[in-house]
Amino acid sequence: MAPESGPRRSERSRQAILAATRELIAEVGYGKLSIEGIAARAGVGKQTIYRWWPSKGAVVFDSLLALSQDSAGDIELPDTGDIRTDLRSVLRATVAEFADDEFQAPIRALHTEIMNDPQLATAYRERMDTPVREAKLRRLRSAQRAGQVAEDADLDLLLDMLYAPLTQRWLLRSGGIDAAFADALVDATLRAFAPA
Amino acid sequence: MAPESGPRRSERSRQAILAATRELIAEVGYGKLSIEGIAARAGVGKQTIYRWWPSKGAVVFDSLLALSQDSAGDIELPDTGDIRTDLRSVLRATVAEFADDEFQAPIRALHTEIMNDPQLATAYRERMDTPVREAKLRRLRSAQRAGQVAEDADLDLLLDMLYAPLTQRWLLRSGGIDAAFADALVDATLRAFAPA
Amino acid sequence: MAPESGPRRSERSRQAILAATRELIAEVGYGKLSIEGIAARAGVGKQTIYRWWPSKGAVVFDSLLALSQDSAGDIELPDTGDIRTDLRSVLRATVAEFADDEFQAPIRALHTEIMNDPQLATAYRERMDTPVREAKLRRLRSAQRAGQVAEDADLDLLLDMLYAPLTQRWLLRSGGIDAAFADALVDATLRAFAPA
Amino acid sequence: MAPESGPRRSERSRQAILAATRELIAEVGYGKLSIEGIAARAGVGKQTIYRWWPSKGAVVFDSLLALSQDSAGDIELPDTGDIRTDLRSVLRATVAEFADDEFQAPIRALHTEIMNDPQLATAYRERMDTPVREAKLRRLRSAQRAGQVAEDADLDLLLDMLYAPLTQRWLLRSGGIDAAFADALVDATLRAFAPA
């Protein structure tokens, strides 16, 4: 209805900025990432970045969001009928991701920002974490229906106990993570929330 | 016998730097903490900081290490004979700490540094984490002997499942943390590692 | 026609920098003149100085150039018809200038820079020295036409013999300079280049 | 007579400092000469320099004084009986010295110091300039006796008119200096102070 003569934002510039950000995180690391550097690499004026993003963290966030949304759409966990098997394979996949340096750097960067910016933390939760978490919850509820997980289990707690040890060891480098660790994690968690 | 004419470091300056660092983290926040600011506050030349610490993170680390070592000596967890009771009280204390802004800021700062500096992560593990972790392990082993925890339990995994969800929710602000959460965490963990 | 979108330099900052430089040379002396000090006094970022001047000496040079160009335009020596009278009055004026501390400090500073920076020496010659020297040469040629100076006299040499002893005594403080010295210098020089 | 138990100054260190100073002026230039550098090169504590010299300029001065005193002893100008011939050869020698980069750098350094330090200027005059100037005056007085220079000539003025143009052109790079210039300078000066 409204003519919508709002900000004529350049999609070209937007993409260039997000791409440049991703490249620079990979090349020089998050610590040496600068707005100035992003603008130069993207062939864009600094103002164009400041106009559309409130902080460096927000740019980093969007640049990774763009990535993750390519593979988004409809996330669904595998469902072989056996929750243990499925969780093991999912956790093993996560372990593999964390071992891949290509993945490490940007996600670590993102976490640094999130830790120190509550607003960003909310955005992260809503736009990146929740979709995946919903899928996990769906699979767990299916397991409950199949009698593989206690009916009254607190699934949020279950997910945290399942994933937090993994994420923490990776984030703080406080311990090795491998397939065996993933398996042990799954087993212990399922024991904790086994049906009565 | 040995003349020991090593580096004639000024203890006075060292203490002033560590104190200034702690004060500034509390006052202006970690993000606005600068070497320049620390030096000025401590009444010290910048070079004196650069001479003895390799990075800002290392100064932050040492400044908190000094704190934690005051209260160190011989850490011991309570032992009422009931592991559930003891873990609940310990976790509830941690929850309280995380709610206290005085504690929050510096520890969050430290974690930011650790995440992006593997060397610092090692130092953290060895000098700050391990002593506490050892005490926790001692209490758990006592629980094993009392038949309250499975004999073959992987205690490292147990500790991670017990603490990581808490730390993670706090660090990433990904969920509320309160006494009830602490209790639920203890209960689930003990279920996972209950004796056969 | 030409769009001329050259360097959008701030004239305001330029003037503030040159003024601050002049003030500081007078106040704290050349030895304690610092870029940092100039920037602070001028209310300007250091980078703005580094962006437009290659060295401290160049700033000093420009700051004095600005001064001398106020009084420039068309310099002309007095011409009473008697070269001896005119040169005496001009040299006596120079002697007076050298005695004035207001003039001393900046010019001494300038000479220090010139001595150690050939590029600056060239700039000095072209933009500050030459105009004055040309005026002197004009007066001398007029004296030649009047038969008061030898027709084949090397006027450059004449000027050097006239001025160098004065400048040198002042610069190196190697001897007193007063009106009598100026007069003796004029007389000896005119003797050396008298018509046959 | 006195037991002379005064400061036991290390001649070894003194020589090492003066030598290091000379070497560094030649290697890195006067502008980048530092007390720190001299001490390091000489294998000497900084304090040893500060103890015995009041300023960097004084060290530079002494380091060159040591050089010039090697060739000192009893300076005497040539005396062929013809003052024009003798002055020409002396001035040509000076021209040659100024063209030699080995000589240039340290003398230029010395002059920079002298210009900005009146005390040093005095020391220079008394200990380095006067001996040479006396020799020049002796030769000129001999020329007066030989009727080649006016009896009432102001020999100090004569020397300044003879040397200042040369020194000035070299110091400020304000003009070329060569043998022809030296000769013209001698001729003009002798004309100015020719016997009546």
Next chain:
DNA sequence: CAGTAAACGAGACGGTACGTCGTGTCTTATT
């Protein structure tokens, strides 16, 4: 199909902090 207003690239600006160098003073251990 111009006219115009915004978003754009470029980059200068006032600042803050960086990490380094040199100053002149000092402290310690050696000679």
Next chain:
DNA sequence: AATAAGACACGACGTACCGTCTCGTTTACTG
């Protein structure tokens, strides 16, 4: 006592980015 060594407080260096601010120059919609 003077020395070599070097830590210290301090001040300045020259650089990197910050976030804001003009500059012309597209660009895409209105009128």
